[in-house]
Amino acid sequence: MNNHSDMIPILQVKNLKKYFTTPRGMLHAVDDVSFAIQEGKTLGVVGESGCGKTTTGRAILRLIEPTSGSVVFNGIDITSLEKNKLRIMREKMQIIFQDPYSSLDPRMSVASIIAEPLIIHKRVSGKKELLKQVQKLMEMVELEDRLSSSYPHELDGGRRQRIGIARALALEPQFIVCDEPVSSLDVSVQAQILNLMQDLQDRLGLTYMFVTHDMAVVKHISDEIAVMYLGQIIELSPAKDLFAHQYHPYSHALISAIPKIESKTDETMTILKGEIGSPIEPKPGCRFALRCEYCIEKCLTDTPVFKTIESGRAVACWRAEELSL
Amino acid sequence: MESLLLSINNLTTQYITDNNIIHAVNGISLELARGGSIGLVGESGAGKTTTAYSIMGLLPKLTGKIIKGSILFEGKDLTLLSEEEMRDIRGSKISMIFQDPMTSLNPIITVGDQIAEVLEIHGTSNKNEAQKKAGDMLEMVGIPRGRMNEYPHQFSGGMKQRVIIAIALACNPELLIADEPTTALDVTIQAQVLKMIKELKNELDTSLILISHNLGVVAQVCENVAIMYAGRIVEFGALRDVFSKPLHPYTEGLLNSIPRIEVEKERLIPIRGMMPDPSIVPSGCIFKPRCPYAKEECSVQAPIVSKISDRRVMCLMHEGVIPNTMGAANE
Ligand SMILES: Nc1ncnc2c1ncn2[C@@H]1O[C@H](COP(=O)(O)OP(=O)(O)OP(=O)(O)O)[C@@H](O)[C@H]1O
Ligand SMILES: Nc1ncnc2c1ncn2[C@@H]1O[C@H](COP(=O)(O)OP(=O)(O)O)[C@@H](O)[C@H]1O
Ligand SMILES: [Mg+2]
Numbered sequence A: 001m002n003n004h005s006d007m008i009p010i011l012q013v014k015n016l017k018k019y020f021t022t023p024r025g026m027l028h029a030v031d032d033v034s035f036a037i038q039e040g041k042t043l044g045v046v047g048e049s050g051c052g053k054t055t056t057g058r059a060i061l062r063l064i065e066p067t068s069g070s071v072v073f074n075g076i077d078i079t080s081l082e083k084n085k086l087r088i089m090r091e092k093m094q095i096i097f098q099d100p101y102s103s104l105d106p107r108m109s110v111a112s113i114i115a116e117p118l119i120i121h122k123r124v125s126g127k128k129e130l131l132k133q134v135q136k137l138m139e140m141v142e143l144e145d146r147l148s149s150s151y152p153h154e155l156d157g158g159r160r161q162r163i164g165i166a167r168a169l170a171l172e173p174q175f176i177v178c179d180e181p182v183s184s185l186d187v188s189v190q191a192q193i194l195n196l197m198q199d200l201q202d203r204l205g206l207t208y209m210f211v212t213h214d215m216a217v218v219k220h221i222s223d224e225i226a227v228m229y230l231g232q233i234i235e236l237s238p239a240k241d242l243f244a245h246q247y248h249p250y251s252h253a254l255i256s257a258i259p260k261i262e263s264k265t266d267e268t269m270t271i272l273k274g275e276i277g278s279p280i281e282p283k284p285g286c287r288f289a290l291r292c293e294y295c296i297e298k299c300l301t302d303t304p305v306f307k308t309i310e311s312g313r314a315v316a317c318w319r320a321e322e323l324s325l
Numbered sequence B: 001m002e003s004l005l006l007s008i009n010n011l012t013t014q015y016i017t018d019n020n021i022i023h024a025v026n027g028i029s030l031e032l033a034r035g036g037s038i039g040l041v042g043e044s045g046a047g048k049t050t051t052a053y054s055i056m057g058l059l060p061k062l063t064g065k066i067i068k069g070s071i072l073f074e075g076k077d078l079t080l081l082s083e084e085e086m087r088d089i090r091g092s093k094i095s096m097i098f099q100d101p102m103t104s105l106n107p108i109i110t111v112g113d114q115i116a117e118v119l120e121i122h123g124t125s126n127k128n129e130a131q132k133k134a135g136d137m138l139e140m141v142g143i144p145r146g147r148m149n150e151y152p153h154q155f156s157g158g159m160k161q162r163v164i165i166a167i168a169l170a171c172n173p174e175l176l177i178a179d180e181p182t183t184a185l186d187v188t189i190q191a192q193v194l195k196m197i198k199e200l201k202n203e204l205d206t207s208l209i210l211i212s213h214n215l216g217v218v219a220q221v222c223e224n225v226a227i228m229y230a231g232r233i234v235e236f237g238a239l240r241d242v243f244s245k246p247l248h249p250y251t252e253g254l255l256n257s258i259p260r261i262e263v264e265k266e267r268l269i270p271i272r273g274m275m276p277d278p279s280i281v282p283s284g285c286i287f288k289p290r291c292p293y294a295k296e297e298c299s300v301q302a303p304i305v306s307k308i309s310d311r312r313v314m315c316l317m318h319e320g321v322i323p324n325t326m327g328a329a330n331e
């Protein structure tokens, strides 16, 4: 998906699937997703609630077991690794959650939350070194020293998210899945955290998969963007190009629907009707077809192929090339 | 001159808890013309919901209290009405859409009956008539009347929110207060709901107070905007003016800190520091500790409201007490 074919991506996801068994049938949460991320870059992942963003992130880290597909990280397919080898790999792959509060143990102090991964993974010898490491991490995420003995509930959302980031950084990862890390924060704090994440990326050469439903945030933070719809990536593009024009009618609807500060949404614009459909045992054909104003017969019967349409851009739509959106 | 529907004067609302007084709303004034719309914008804890609850007479009985000020609605001071009189006004003249959409529908009554119930309370005496009208209301918000007999859990989040809006509008209110009506929704659904609110406002000539922390959302719907910080309206004016040339450093800070689709930003400029503790009343300007333009005077003298043509702002820069360095940076 990248035009620098000579570069080897740090993460390569191929035909990833995650199905859940439910009383109403097989739920295709992630259904044949492929992409790659270059080292030091950010892939933004957007799409409506329930489209599979979180499940994709968790399946990549094997926090849930993928149904099928491969995840190649630093040249190693981690989907087939046995548990103890996976554990070592995982030090390099971390996750930051949306709700910093529910992901932190309320009975642990700030310092012990950050220290925990260092202890579990035996990264330090002795108490002195541990304290030094924790201090260094707190400094990195700009948490005041005096807070080390505080508890999460005593802190505001922004500081809690800083704890989550410090903890994720403890094992010196190369890759971090960031699942809506700023969605529950106020805008002035959101800006502080976004800046921090960008600084850390520059300093440590981190690679991010950044999940969000905020289109302005994703445009700001991403190098590339994957737009998901009902378990599939329907468009993948360099961030700037995607906002300039879209190949997939769903990406187009999504971007036109953003409430902008500078202007009212075009009154004549067709606002997407209906709701995202069901991910349970989806029929062949395009999953967006019933909401799509450009739908033709073929879309109802044949599943669109996800293919590169111009350098760096791929799309799953039968009519992508003829429509100009 | 347009006629005034609502006029809030020096409203001060507090929550009095065991060992604390929370100064949630601190002397705000706001005017809404008949048919007009105001976006009430601010970060969480600014006092937006408390303002709405003060208007609605829905403050928690034991702890919430209007300490000072008046809320004139069609000339009547709502703060002086009895609970019974307020109940009559709620849902006949003033309706509210609450912040948490999923909790305001009754799970065991069909959506059609929930709308009909409101209609019956407000004068539609005939049951069949109420049912028919309920169907009309559903269609108005884009849900086929055939789905009247379904229960809330059979609807998606966006559809539930549209039902809630239908219920809020069923009594044909003069004033609709919508508290974060789209915050829980996806952008495409949000666009549907905002478009609908806009159309209904125009068709039914309902006045609107739209509460949101999302500047883009209010920009889609409202003519005027009030920027709220720590229980104060720090800036008020026509939305286009306020967003294109903010007068208050906090408004400028908000605009600088958010990523924007139409403005390329290499780096965001956050507002430094944190929200102030609402149980402490500072001397001087409440925004001083976070303000990049503050001078010593700001810790001593509290700003009052300055009128600048049609706009209002609370900042010593506009009272001539300290030099206006913000304007200079903007020119
Ligand atoms: N453990 C599970 N068992 C069954 N279904 C699940 C499970 N986890 C997720 N799903 C389903 O998988 C689909 C994708 O969910 P996921 O949480 O990945 O979406 P998302 O894109 O992250 O949504 P959001 O924006 O709401 O966070 C949804 O239909 C969801 O209901
Ligand atoms: N029931 C309550 N009891 C005590 N304090 C409250 C209550 N509701 C709100 N507050 C406090 O009042 C202030 C304003 O809150 P609120 O009106 O909910 O703000 P907003 O809607 O702008 O987020 C905050 O400091 C909040 O913590
Ligand atoms: Mg999710």
Ligand SMILES: [Mg+2]
Binding pocket: B048, B049, B050, B099, B179
């Ligand atoms: Mg609120």
